[in-house]
Amino acid sequence: MPAFKTLDDLTDIAGKRVLLRVDLNVPVSEGKVTDATRIERVAPTIKELSSKGAKVILLAHFGRPKGEVVADMSLSQIVAAVEEVLDQAVAFASDCIGEPAATAVAAMNNGDILLLENTRFHKGEEKNDAGFTSELAKNGDIYVNDAFSAAHRAHASTEGLAHILPAYAGRTMQAELEALQKGLGAPAHPVVAIVGGAKVSSKIDLLMNLVNKVDALVIGGGMANTFLAAQGIDVGKSLCEHDLTETAKQIMAKAEASGCAIVLPVDGVVAREFKANAANETVDVSAIPSDAMMLDVGPKSVEVVNEWISKAATLVWNGPFGAFEIPPFDAATVSAAKFAAKCTEDGKLVSVAGGGDTVSALNHAGVADDFSYVSTAGGAFLEWMEGKELPGVTVLTKQG
Numbered sequence: 599m600p601a602f603k604t605l606d607d608l609t610d611i612a613g614k615r616v617l618l619r620v621d622l623n624v625p626v627s628e629g630k631v632t633d634a635t636r637i638e639r640v641a642p643t644i645k646e647l648s649s650k651g652a653k654v655i656l657l658a659h660f661g662r663p664k665g666e667v668v669a670d671m672s673l674s675q676i677v678a679a680v681e682e683v684l685d686q687a688v689a690f691a692s693d694c695i696g697e698p699a700a701t702a703v704a705a706m707n708n709g710d711i712l713l714l715e716n717t718r719f720h721k722g723e724e725k726n727d728a729g730f731t732s733e734l735a736k737n738g739d740i741y742v743n744d745a746f747s748a749a750h751r752a753h754a755s756t757e758g759l760a761h762i763l764p765a766y767a768g769r770t771m772q773a774e775l776e777a778l779q780k781g782l783g784a785p786a787h788p789v790v791a792i793v794g795g796a797k798v799s800s801k802i803d804l805l806m807n808l809v810n811k812v813d814a815l816v817i818g819g820g821m822a823n824t825f826l827a828a829q830g831i832d833v834g835k836s837l838c839e840h841d842l843t844e845t846a847k848q849i850m851a852k853a854e855a856s857g858c859a860i861v862l863p864v865d866g867v868v869a870r871e872f873k874a875n876a877a878n879e880t881v882d883v884s885a886i887p888s889d890a891m892m893l894d895v896g897p898k899s900v901e902v903v904n905e906w907i908s909k910a911a912t913l914v915w916n917g918p919f920g921a922f923e924i925p926p927f928d929a930a931t932v933s934a935a936k937f938a939a940k941c942t943e944d945g946k947l948v949s950v951a952g953g954g955d956t957v958s959a960l961n962h963a964g965v966a967d968d969f970s971y972v973s974t975a976g977g978a979f980l981e982w983m984e985g986k987e988l989p990g991v992t993v994l995t996k997q998g
Contacts, residue, residue: 602775602994603766605646608740612651613708617738618643618768619755621745621975622658622676622713631679635974636747641683643744643768644711648686651708655737656680657694657717657755659748665721673716680713688713695720695733703737717755724753731758744768746775747975749990750982760993767994775991777971778982781950782811786911792903792934794819794917795955798842802849804916807985809853809860814906816861818895818919818930825850825862826883833883834868836891861906865896867920867927874924894920894927903930904937907947913938915951915969916983918959932963939968952979 620640625632647654661671674690681688687710691702694714702712714737717723722730731754735741741763743749748756749771759765767775782789789812793801798821808815817825820837827838828846853860862883868890869878880896881887895903899919907913915938922928941947951960952973960966973979978988 602772602991604772605643605742605766605769608650608742608766611647611740614652614739615655615703615706615737616647616652616740616742617655617657617734617759617763618647619657619741619743619745619748619759620644620768621747622656622673622680623660623747624676624679626675629675631676634679634683637676637680637683639770639974640744640768643742643770644684645686646769647742648709648711652740653703653706653708654711655703655706656688656711656713657734658713658745659718659723659753659755660716661718663716663718665718665724667719671716671718673713677713680711684711686711691715693719695730695736699737717753722754724751726752726754726758728758730754731762735759735762738763741765742768743990743994744770745990746771746973747978749975749988750978750986752989756990757993760990765994771991771994773971774973774975777950777973780948780970781912781914782983786948788813788910789912789914790814790816790906790910792816792818792913792915792917792919794821794919794931795953796820796837798824798839798846801917801980802842802845803984803986804980805849806852807983808914809849809856809858811985812858812914814859814861814910815853816903816906818863819917821917822863822895823892825860829862831883832886832888833892834886834888834890836868836886859906861902863892863895863899864902865898866892867894867896867929868892869927872921872924875926878926893924894922895930897930900930900933903934907934907938907941910941910947913941913947913949914983915949916953916956916980918955922955922959922962928959928962931959935960935963935965939963939965942970943968952976952983
């Protein structure tokens with residue numbers, strides 16, 4: 599990965615106006631933030647800049663207002679949660695450009711923190727409009743991007759500003775990029791990737807990219823059923839995209855040509871009902887009853903997966919093995935996650951995981967803090983795994 603500038607390259611910033619792009623698109627219920635994880639992730643960058651005397655001006659989006667002012671998508675309802683995480687006062691401006699923003703910025707003292715209103719209240723944000731970007735830039739001397747989760751979008755506040763102001767990566771962006779470099783950019787081999795989830799259709803690009811980069815590709819979740827069906831196995835009533843069996847065959851053929859092992863379940867936990875603690879049994883994948891569905895991979899499959907993890911120097915994980923939200927169909931995901939965490943703790947493995955369901959699954963297993971890095975970026979993480987260029991990252995490396 600080309601070099602990019604970080605906060606280590608920023609000196610003498612006391613009194614400088616720093617436009618800091620962060621991800622504050624957090625879940626809110628009845629005006630209260632219900633999960634402050636994303637705020638906590640960007641707190642180190644905010645605090646570091648503030649402690650060095652910069653005037654920290656936060657840029658963020660919230661929801662999808664589509665260029666209109668939508669009251670319940672105002673960032674004003676996030677202010678209290680940001681203050682609580684930072685343990686510091688945060689001012690708010692009712693717009694991200696124009697007189698409200700300019701007045702609020704002018705009133706700042708060194709070390710102050712200001713949150714500007716939702717950038718997506720303006721159509722120019724998602725269009726990366728030059729005029730809108732220039733208006734944003736008027737309030738800053740320096741641009742810092744700490745929102746990897748929005749880096750796959752070429753918007754004014756995620757990409758455009760870096761063409762106007764000196765641009766740097768914040769601490770979260772830096773950590774993410776360094777972790778991803780270890781994961782797939784320049785990983786230590788052998789590399790094992792675990793890809794789970796419901797559908798092959800949502801991860802075709804991902805699978806096609808991975809078979810050229812990893813030594814073994816472990817496929818779990820509902821996706822595995824499509825691959826099993828492509829091998830002529832009757833998966834009963836299991837979730838399966840029968841229309842994609844030819845695509846699965848193409849992926850397997852490409853993997854074979856690339857020297858990448860495809861690891862599929864050899865047994866599974868099946869049930870007749872999709873509900874918690876439904877009556878279930880463990881069977882070989884060749885013996886799935888016609889009236890049953892596979893809701894988790896079985897213990898023999900977990901042994902195979904753990905054997906691959908034990909051989910690996912690098913593990914990249916996206917997606918659970920089964921319906922981990924409902925017991926007992928969480929067993930395989932929990933078991934493999936705990937084994938990967940132990941290998942990581944023992945210094946034998948670099949483990950990088952990401953994607954919404956993956957984060958939830960690792961939290962459920964109680965091991966999210968034990969992986970080398972867990973990305974909270976959904977779409978950006980997936981596009982990175984697919985090998986796509988992320989505009990918000992590319993523009994930073996061009997400035998490096």
